[in-house]
Amino acid sequence: MENELAGWNPFKRKSAAIATPRAESAPPIVKPLVREAHRRAADRSGLPRFNTTASDQFSGRDSDRFGAVRAKLRNAFTPSQPVANRRLFAGRxxxxxxxxxxxxxxxxxxxxxxxxxxxxxxxxxxxxxxxxxxxxxxxxxxxxxxxxxxxxxxxxxxxxxxxxxxxxxxxxxxxxxxxxxxxxxxxxxxxxxxxxxxxxxxxxxxxxxxxxxxxxxxxxxxxxxxxxxxxxxxxxxxxxxxxxxxxxxxxxxxxxxxxxxxxxxxxxxVPKMSEHEVLQIVSNGEREADLTFEPDASASVVTVARGSPYLANLLCHHASHSALDDNRNKVMPVDVTRAVGFAVNEFEARVPKPARAHVRRLFDQGRAETMALASRAALANDGVFTAVDLTTANDVTARKAEEIIAALFADGLIKVAYPDDADDRFAFVEEGLPALIWMTWAQRNLEPAAPRATSRAATAS
Ligand SMILES: Nc1ncnc2c1ncn2[C@@H]1O[C@H](COP(=O)(O)OP(=O)(O)O)[C@@H](O)[C@H]1O
Ligand SMILES: [Mg+2]
CATH class of the missing domain: 3.40.50.300 (P-loop containing nucleotide triphosphate hydrolases)
Known part of the structure; x- marks a missing residue:
C-alpha cells in the first residue's frame, strides 16, 4: 500500500489530467468515466440557462409549457424592485x-x-x-x-x-x-x-x-x-x-x-395599503402575466401581506411560480401557503441564529398567538408599538394587550424602544423578528387543504 502511494501527489495528478485528458492511456475501469466526462464537457445542454434574452425576447428553448408566462411574471410581481410602470402601480x-x-x-x-x-x-x-x-x-x-x-x-x-x-x-x-x-x-x-x-x-x-x-x-x-x-x-x-x-x-x-x-x-x-389596494396588486399581476388567482388565494395574500406592497409582491411572485411548477396557470391557496414557506426562509436569513432559535422554541411552547399579535402591532407601526397599538392592530382588550407585553418582555423577545422617554414604547429585540414571526404564524395557520384557509387565519386575530 505504502509502495503504491509513493510519490503520490493529488494536485499534480489532477492538474495533469485536466491539462491532457488521454482516455487511451487510462486503466480500463477509468475509461468509461473519462468518456462520460468528455461527453458532458461537449454537451452542457443540461445546465440551467436563461429563458429570455437581454432584449427581453423569450427564447422558447424551455420545455416548460408555461415558459412565456414565467417570462411575463418577472414584470408582474417585483418584490425586489420598485414599480415604475403605471400599469402595475396599484392604488395610492x-x-x-x-x-x-x-x-x-x-x-x-x-x-x-x-x-x-x-x-x-x-x-x-x-x-x-x-x-x-x-x-x-x-x-x-x-x-x-x-x-x-x-x-x-x-x-x-x-x-x-x-x-x-x-x-x-x-x-x-x-x-x-x-x-x-x-x-x-x-x-x-x-x-x-x-x-x-x-x-x-x-x-x-x-x-x-x-x-x-x-x-x-x-x-x-x-x-x-x-x-x-x-x-x-x-x-x-x-x-x-x-x-x-x-x-x-x-x-x-x-x-x-x-x-x-x-x-x-x-x-x-406613506400608509399601509388597504385590502382593496393589495387586491389590485394581485389583479394587475394576473393581467400582466396571464394567470389567475382563485379568490381564496387572493384572500390569503391579503391576509398575510397586511397592507405591505412588498409582502404582497413577494407572496404573489412565489405563489405564481408554485402554480406553474404544478403545471397550472391558476394560483390556488396551496400555492400561497408554499409562498409563505419561501418567505419564512428568506426572513429567517435576516435574523441572527440565536434569536431564530429562541422564537422557534417559543412557538413550540405555545406562545404562537401572543407573538403573532405583537408582531402585527410592530408591523403596523414601523417596528415600535405601544399597548394601545396592540389593541388597535388586533382588536383585543387593553388588559390582554398588557398581558401580551408582559409575557413577551419576560420571554426576552421585546424591549423598551426608547429607555430615556417616559412613555412605554416597545420593539422586538431584532428588527427582522416581527416579519419572521408573522410569516411563521401564517405558515402554521394557513391550511392548504382547507377550502377557506383565510377565514381561519383571520379568526385568530
Ligand atoms: N403602488 C404599488 N403597487 C404595486 N406594487 C408596489 C407599489 N408600491 C410598492 N410596491 C412594491 O413594494 C415593494 C417596495 O416598494 P418600494 O417603492 O421600493 O418601497 P420603499 O421605497 O418604501 O422601500 C416593491 O416590491 C414594489 O414593487
Ligand atoms: Mg425606496
Whole structure:
C-alpha cells in the first residue's frame, strides 16, 4: 500500500489530467468515466440557462409549457424592485393626489416617510411621471452614505437647461449649445445660498428635486444644508421644490435644524395599503402575466401581506411560480401557503441564529398567538408599538394587550424602544423578528387543504 502511494501527489495528478485528458492511456475501469466526462464537457445542454434574452425576447428553448408566462411574471410581481410602470402601480390615488396638490397648489416642499418596503420609491417614480407630463424638470437622486451637498446639487444644476435662467434669452448661444445651470456654478464648494441664488433666477419652468433614501445620507452637514436650502427656496419663492423620502426619524432631524421651515414642508407618512389596494396588486399581476388567482388565494395574500406592497409582491411572485411548477396557470391557496414557506426562509436569513432559535422554541411552547399579535402591532407601526397599538392592530382588550407585553418582555423577545422617554414604547429585540414571526404564524395557520384557509387565519386575530 505504502509502495503504491509513493510519490503520490493529488494536485499534480489532477492538474495533469485536466491539462491532457488521454482516455487511451487510462486503466480500463477509468475509461468509461473519462468518456462520460468528455461527453458532458461537449454537451452542457443540461445546465440551467436563461429563458429570455437581454432584449427581453423569450427564447422558447424551455420545455416548460408555461415558459412565456414565467417570462411575463418577472414584470408582474417585483418584490425586489420598485414599480415604475403605471400599469402595475396599484392604488395610492389619495397619497398621490395629496402630494401633487401640496406641490402644485401650496408650493410646499414634501417629505415622504414610512417603513422600508411601503412603496416610497414607487410613489416617487409615478410622481416623477406625472410632474414630467406637466413639463416640470424632475431630477431624481438616490442618496448614499457619502452624499454631499456640492456633488448632489451640481448634478441637479446639470439637469436644468440654461435657457430657463432669466439672464439668458432663449436665442442666446449658450442656451442653444445646451448649456446648463451647472456652467454658472463657482469652482469652490456649492453652498445652499449660492444654489438658492441661481434657483431664484429661473423662469418659465418648475423644478422638482427628489432626494430618495434621504435616511442613508450619513453626513449631518448634508442634512443641515438641505434644510438651509429649503428655507432659502421658500423665502425667495423659487420655482424649485424638494421632495425628500426616507424613514420617520429623518423628518424630525431635518426639521430640528431650522424650526421655521416646518411651515414650508408637507410631511406625509406613506400608509399601509388597504385590502382593496393589495387586491389590485394581485389583479394587475394576473393581467400582466396571464394567470389567475382563485379568490381564496387572493384572500390569503391579503391576509398575510397586511397592507405591505412588498409582502404582497413577494407572496404573489412565489405563489405564481408554485402554480406553474404544478403545471397550472391558476394560483390556488396551496400555492400561497408554499409562498409563505419561501418567505419564512428568506426572513429567517435576516435574523441572527440565536434569536431564530429562541422564537422557534417559543412557538413550540405555545406562545404562537401572543407573538403573532405583537408582531402585527410592530408591523403596523414601523417596528415600535405601544399597548394601545396592540389593541388597535388586533382588536383585543387593553388588559390582554398588557398581558401580551408582559409575557413577551419576560420571554426576552421585546424591549423598551426608547429607555430615556417616559412613555412605554416597545420593539422586538431584532428588527427582522416581527416579519419572521408573522410569516411563521401564517405558515402554521394557513391550511392548504382547507377550502377557506383565510377565514381561519383571520379568526385568530
Ligand atoms: N403602488 C404599488 N403597487 C404595486 N406594487 C408596489 C407599489 N408600491 C410598492 N410596491 C412594491 O413594494 C415593494 C417596495 O416598494 P418600494 O417603492 O421600493 O418601497 P420603499 O421605497 O418604501 O422601500 C416593491 O416590491 C414594489 O414593487
Ligand atoms: Mg425606496
Amino acid at each position: 390615488d389619495d397619497v398621490l393626489k395629496t402630494v401633487i396638490r401640496s406641490i402644485e397648489d401650496q408650493r410646499l416642499h414634501v417629505v415622504l416617510y414610512g417603513e422600508r418596503g411601503i412603496g416610497k420609491t414607487s410613489l416617487l417614480h409615478v410622481l416623477t411621471q406625472a410632474a414630467t407630463e406637466a413639463r416640470y424638470i424632475v431630477v431624481y437622486t438616490s442618496c448614499g452614505a457619502n452624499s454631499n451637498f456640492d456633488e448632489t446639487f451640481r448634478a441637479v444644476a446639470n439637469d436644468i437647461p440654461l435657457l430657463f435662467h432669466s439672464g439668458f434669452s432663449p436665442t442666446a448661444t449658450e442656451a442653444e449649445r445646451g448649456s446648463s445651470l451647472a456652467d454658472l456654478l463657482p469652482a469652490e464648494p456649492l453652498s445652499p445660498r449660492k444654489f438658492g441664488d441661481l434657483c431664484a433666477k429661473l423662469t418659465g419652468t418648475r423644478v422638482l428635486v427628489i432626494l430618495d433614501e434621504f435616511d442613508r445620507a450619513g453626513s449631518a452637514a448634508f442634512r443641515r444644508d438641505v434644510a438651509e436650502l429649503i428655507k432659502n427656496l421658500s423665502d425667495r419663492l423659487c420655482r424649485v421644490q424638494l421632495v425628500l423620502a426616507g424613514v420617520a426619524a429623518d423628518l424630525t432631524e431635518l426639521v430640528e435644524h431650522i424650526p421655521s421651515i416646518r411651515r414650508n414642508i408637507f410631511a406625509l407618512r
